[in-house]
Amino acid sequence: MTGTIDFLLVSMILANLWVLGSSRLPSCIRAVAFQGVALGLLPFALYPGHITWDLVMLALVSITLKAVVFPHLLKRALLEARVDPQVEPFVGHGISVVVGVASLALSVALFRRHPLPIVPPSDLLMPVAVSTLLVGLFMLIARRKALTQALGYLVFENGIQAFGLGVLQHAPLMVELGILLDIFFAVFVMGITLFHIRRAFATLDTLEMAELRG
Template sequence: MDFWVNCLVVLIAMTNLRLLGSSRVVSCVHTVAFQGVLLGVLAIVGASGGLAAHGIVLAAVNIVLKGLVFPWLLMRALRETHLRREVEPAIGFGASMLLGVLLIGICLWIGSRLPLPVGVQASPLLVPAALFTLMVGLFMIVARRKALTQVVGYLSIENGITAFGLGFALKEALLVELGILLDAFMAVFVMGIIIFHISREFDHIDAGELSALKD
């Protein structure tokens, strides 16, 4: 059991590096979707003491929403805006990858410094991997200029936090978990609509150009 959890956690961490190094927006969307599917599997594998209905529902919703619905919404926005590549990011792709490696080191160090309470059991790799996913998401929002890539960053943050919750098999009530997923869905949906409007008003979705409002 622990072996498979570890494998999944490592895979999740590897998808982050791909997010950092990829200039094609399509592959970013696919990668973050794959990450979502991995999370769904983690929910099944991580559920200690047999699969309750709780775990199955959660895993299924996770996989359907993050693996199918989100990429579909994002790909639709992508078609409407005729976007192919993230050109001229604020920080280059090679530099991003290097920074990613550095981030892994930092996250491993933080993970080793966080003492878990006795009752909580999880793979030792989980905290660093979840933190890494979260930080990569934050980094993408700051360092990428296209609104769509920023949404991918937001999803990565969301994935990192979910990995944290699922990996520890923290039992929030099912209703709350579903509420969280519903909020994430609505967020992506609303962001997609706004991206559509941005592309129509500005003829591009370069969030870096959204700079009329300042003091």
């Protein structure tokens, strides 16, 4: 089972690097969708003995949302708002990938030095979760477009969810669903807002939005 876990975790890391290194928005969206699928399958690999109906349902909902619905919504927003599909980073792509790898190194170092009181099912899980979280934050900071902010938020959330997988064997179903619903609305609102912002100001540049403050 370790092989499958490692494979899924490495897929998550690769998706992180992909998001950071890609210069086209559609490609970034695909990367995040890919990460969603890997994350959705992760519980089955981690807890093969505890597959229950609610777990399956949760995974299904999660995968559907993250791999189908969100990418679709974001792509729609991309098309309808006629955003230029360039990413426009503050920090270059090459450097961003270096940052991604560095975040992984940092997280590995962190968990080597301070092991958790509980034993997570895979010793790579926690570092990957934390580094995904960091990458999400980095995306929020270092990218210019509002759409990439949404993507960064999704990656960030993936990190949190992976972390949760390691800490709690079973997050209460309702909590998980609540989180998912939350993001769903976030993305939904983001899409609509993007559309309206675009109509009102003819730009999606967060720098220019900063000038709106009183």
